[in-house]
């Protein structure tokens with residue numbers, strides 16, 4: 024009798040896995056999160072889904088739980104149609120939280136689309152201003168629509184519902200203040216909001232365009248046990264100014280995800296970064312060659328699929 028029940032459960036687990044592979048497309052990898060090794064079968068509703076969207080140049084990441092849709096960054100100004108298409112394909116109806124890691128155009132460029140097409144409940148950024156028209160329009164939209172607006176700092180925690188949360192690792196208030204008060208050219212990448220997404224024992228690091236200086240600061244302020252991750256969204260589109268050896272050795276991802284435009288002018292991702300990721304045996308996914316990268320986790324294991332067409 025017991026064997027029968029186990030057999031039936033195995034049969035349904037296999038059916039669910041085959042169905043998921045079929046729905047999410049071309050190719051996939053499964054992994055066990057670092058703290059757990061047990062395999063479970065759960066309905067798609069109970070899963071956390073992270074989509075590193077193929078928005079060409081720039082970056083946009085969608086985190087879906089049964090309770091909310093959180094969008095981190097919005098891609099570049101010229102890529103608004105791609106953002107619109109990707110969000111529609113993902114079945115987004117409303118943006119619970121919009122987080123802008125830093126005010127460069129390839130991250131806040133799609134904000135006009137978001138404010139015109141969706142109800143946005145809350146907006147978060149790092150509080151570091153810039154002088155571009157795009158940035159001023161973004162702030163104006165928040166004010167006009169009366170959207171809740173807050174700056175995120177190291178130590179903050181954002182609850183995403185269903186037990187998923189974002190732990191903010193950088194910047195600190197002092198970093199933003201110093202940078203804002205510095206006359207001359209500032210590197211806005213340094214203060215990119217960097218966060219650890221936690222769902223059960225599954226963890227993913229989200230880094231915006233954080234550079235080596237940001238990484239070393241985080242290593243200084245945080246215990247290494249707080250930084251280990253299953254998946255790393257590689258900083259600054261795979262640029263050589265990010266992904267220091269100290270950082271990669273501390274966070275030790277099994278999988279590294281890079282968001283970059285096809286044949287981009289910046290040479291992203293850089294060969295040096297790819298070699299470093301190879302050295303730590305991280306499996307690399309890239310939006311320029313793989314399209315949208317979808318990560319699903321039940322809080323214990325995770326599964327990655329590439330290509331679009333995931334419908335919720």
Ligand SMILES: [Zn+2]
Nearest residue numbers: 081127129232
């Ligand atoms: Zn960028």
